Amino acid sequence: MTSLQTMRIAGRALLRNKLRSFLTALGIIIGVGAVIAMVAIGDGAKSMVEQQFAAMGSNLLIIQSGSTTSGGSRGGFGSQPTLTWDDMAAIKREISAVKYVAPQLRANDQVLNEEQNWNTQINGTTPDFFLIRSWPMALGQPMSQADVDGATKTVVLGRTVVDKLYGPNADPVGQSVRIRNVPFLVVGVLAKKGQSASGQDYDDAVFIPSSTFQAKIQGGLKQYLKGVIIVSATGADATARAERQITALLKERHHLRNTTEDDFSIRNLAELANAQQEGTRTLTTLLASIAAVSLLVGGVGIMNIMLVSVTERTREIGLRMAVGARRADILYQFLVESLTLSIAGGVVGIATGLGVAQQLSTRFDWPLLIRPQVIFVAVGFSALVGVGFGLYPARKASRLDPIEALRFE
Amino acid sequence: MSTSGPAPAAVIDVEKVTKTYHTGDVDVQALRGVDLTIRKGEFVAVMGASGSGKSTLMNILGGLDYPTTGEYRLDGEPISRLDSDGLAAIRNRTLGFVFQSFNLLSRTSALDNVELPLLYADVPARERHKLALESLTRVGLADRIDHHPNQMSGGQQQRVAIARALVTQPKVILADEPTGNLDSETSIEVMILFQELWRAGITIVVVTHEPDVASFAERVVMMKDGRVKSDRRQDPRDARQALAEEVAQREREHAEEERHARGGHP
Numbered sequence: 001m002t003s004l005q006t007m008r009i010a011g012r013a014l015l016r017n018k019l020r021s022f023l024t025a026l027g028i029i030i031g032v033g034a035v036i037a038m039v040a041i042g043d044g045a046k047s048m049v050e051q052q053f054a055a056m057g058s059n060l061l062i063i064q065s066g067s068t069t070s071g072g073s074r075g076g077f078g079s080q081p082t083l084t085w086d087d088m089a090a091i092k093r094e095i096s097a098v099k100y101v102a103p104q105l106r107a108n109d110q111v112l113n114e115e116q117n118w119n120t121q122i123n124g125t126t127p128d129f130f131l132i133r134s135w136p137m138a139l140g141q142p143m144s145q146a147d148v149d150g151a152t153k154t155v156v157l158g159r160t161v162v163d164k165l166y167g168p169n170a171d172p173v174g175q176s177v178r179i180r181n182v183p184f185l186v187v188g189v190l191a192k193k194g195q196s197a198s199g200q201d202y203d204d205a206v207f208i209p210s211s212t213f214q215a216k217i218q219g220g221l222k223q224y225l226k227g228v229i230i231v232s233a234t235g236a237d238a239t240a241r242a243e244r245q246i247t248a249l250l251k252e253r254h255h256l257r258n259t260t261e262d263d264f265s266i267r268n269l270a271e272l273a274n275a276q277q278e279g280t281r282t283l284t285t286l287l288a289s290i291a292a293v294s295l296l297v298g299g300v301g302i303m304n305i306m307l308v309s310v311t312e313r314t315r316e317i318g319l320r321m322a323v324g325a326r327r328a329d330i331l332y333q334f335l336v337e338s339l340t341l342s343i344a345g346g347v348v349g350i351a352t353g354l355g356v357a358q359q360l361s362t363r364f365d366w367p368l369l370i371r372p373q374v375i376f377v378a379v380g381f382s383a384l385v386g387v388g389f390g391l392y393p394a395r396k397a398s399r400l401d402p403i404e405a406l407r408f409e
Numbered sequence: 410m411s412t413s414g415p416a417p418a419a420v421i422d423v424e425k426v427t428k429t430y431h432t433g434d435v436d437v438q439a440l441r442g443v444d445l446t447i448r449k450g451e452f453v454a455v456m457g458a459s460g461s462g463k464s465t466l467m468n469i470l471g472g473l474d475y476p477t478t479g480e481y482r483l484d485g486e487p488i489s490r491l492d493s494d495g496l497a498a499i500r501n502r503t504l505g506f507v508f509q510s511f512n513l514l515s516r517t518s519a520l521d522n523v524e525l526p527l528l529y530a531d532v533p534a535r536e537r538h539k540l541a542l543e544s545l546t547r548v549g550l551a552d553r554i555d556h557h558p559n560q561m562s563g564g565q566q567q568r569v570a571i572a573r574a575l576v577t578q579p580k581v582i583l584a585d586e587p588t589g590n591l592d593s594e595t596s597i598e599v600m601i602l603f604q605e606l607w608r609a610g611i612t613i614v615v616v617t618h619e620p621d622v623a624s625f626a627e628r629v630v631m632m633k634d635g636r637v638k639s640d641r642r643q644d645p646r647d648a649r650q651a652l653a654e655e656v657a658q659r660e661r662e663h664a665e666e667e668r669h670a671r672g673g674h675p
Contacts, residue, residue: 002531005528009528012517016515016516315512316514318512319508319512319514319525320525320529321473321497321500322471322473322500322506322512323500323501323506323525323526323529323573324497324498324500324501324502324526324529324530324577325497325529326493326494326497326498326529327493327494327497328494329529402473403468403473403474406508406512
């Protein structure tokens with residue numbers, strides 16, 4: 001008997017019980033659909049996290065001033081400025097694993113033009129900042145080292161600030177805004193960066209030279225850096241080394257013994273990103289395993305129905321044997337039936353899973369990521385389920401004694 | 410047999426066949442040494458009470474079971490040396506089965522049912538179709554080829570089953586209580602068909618416990634306690650004539666009832 005005929009016989013048998021065939025395949029549809037949707041969701045979440053960390057800057061370390069203890073109550077990080085501008089210069093000068101270094105001084109204040117005003121984050125920094133954050137300009141120029149050296153009254157605006165003060169798509173380069181009654185010349189507008197993982201708008205900020213910030217916004221002691229130092233390591237593999245080297249350098253510069261608490265802290269965002277990605281990967285694996293279990297349950301459903309079917313069709317099997325079917329013919333017929341159920345279920349399941357993933361990605365504004373190998377694995381797995389769980393009932397059918405089978409009531 | 414010319418070849422040749430079933434600790438001897446030769450073109454009825462071994466003999470003749478000892482040659486081929494695939498091929502090509510309960514595939518047309526043995530013989534679709542149609546025409550069901558079993562009477566279903574047995578042009582048709590599920594008139598109609606096939610030269614073996622059915626055969630083999638008790642030839646009763654008698658009898662009874670009814674209510 002040719003395989004085409006076997007397929008036709010199996011197909012006819014399945015169509016004779018349409019509802020039952022559909023319900024049996026439903027187990028596989030749900031299983032495969034769940035696997036596809038879960039993996040797509042996990043991949044989407046992972047790439048979302050990747051994007052968010054990429055937006056923060058690559059290979060990023062953030063150095064903060066440490067805590068101080070006054071009268072027994074310990075302040076949080078940054079409660080007392082301990083980092084100095086000389087520390088920053090030393091890091092830049094001495095640490096080989098560091099590529100760029102920039103200060104980030106922060107204050108919230110009103111920014112005004114002729115018509116509007118807006119409360120936003122004022123940042124004092126240097127040109128390297130934009131390199132560390134890999135943040136290109138949309139219009140105009142970033143501040144220059146000359147601006148920092150000369151403490152010029154220049155400002156680079158984030159997109160949101162431009163929208164609020166000038167309206168969408170306006171070009172404010174060359175105009176002037178006032179911060180604390182000091183007029184600043186707008187030299188550039190940053191490209192839109194979007195939101196951070198915690199929902200903070202990166203574009204709701206303006207940037208002025210750190211020297212100008214110290215003079216006009218911050219005041220106070222000049223030698224201390226009242227903000228954070230952000231550092232980008234030379235590569236993804238260099239962040240841990242940079243962290244170690246900076247720690248050693250600052251301990252030495254601050255005359256700290258190994259036993260005393262550091263008066264600074266370093267946050268390694270690359271490690272945080274890795275941990276986050278590890279987390280989403282674990283989540284994906286977990287979701288996919290749960291989905292795989294439902295696929296397995298679908299397989300058991302196929303086996304169950306095939307066993308019922310074999311019992312129900314015992315006489316048919318006996319008759320087929322009596323008119324000349326070999327045991328192999330019977331085996332293949334039932335195997336093809338379960339395989340058809342599982343593969344058809346798999347194909348419909350893929351479509352369902354993709355639909356669900358599409359819906360969810362639109363809902364949560366995640367990127368829709370479908371790896372083709374996931375689809376191949378899903379089809380392959382459902383075929384495997386069909387053969388695996390179909391084999392026992394098919395063998396049972398093929399080993400029936402034709403005499404007994406024909407006599408079966 | 411016939412006095413003119415040599416006797417036809419033996420299609421079925423059973424020699425000292427025994428069959429023992431092992432059920433638990435008890436051995437049941439279903440056949441205790443059966444010798445039986447059936448020649449080409451014979452119409453044989455195998456009779457016997459239940460437990461006489463006739464079903465066991467039938468299973469062995471049909472290549473569904475092996476004898477414990479002894480030899481069974483079907484069309485000259487010793488079947489005890491065949492494996493299960495070999496037996497399947499024999500059942501497919503050399504034998505045609507007719508069962509008491511028809512055993513048609515439900516929700517499947519008469520034509521597809523008749524094509525079934527050809528499917529396992531790897532006959533191409535067009536050829537299959539043609540042969541099945543011929544076979545159904547031969548049993549008088551050319552106008553029922555698209556009917557499903559549940560749309561047909563018992564007699565029609567059994568005729569589809571006979572068409573299915575005929576379609577591979579087998580050497581022997583084995584019928585196991587073919588009229589067991591049919592009323593007496595339909596039974597005789599089926600026997601008319603068997604007699605026609607026999608007259609056309611097909612070897613037929615019918616297993617039955619009904620003497621009426623056996624009366625249409627030319628030879629009756631009586632089984633008892635796993636042995637052949639008697640083996641006699643007879644003048645077969647003509648099935649067409651039997652049907653006419655049956656119909657006349659029914660009409661007489663019908664008239665009688667009518668008369669009684671009229672007598673009861675003048």
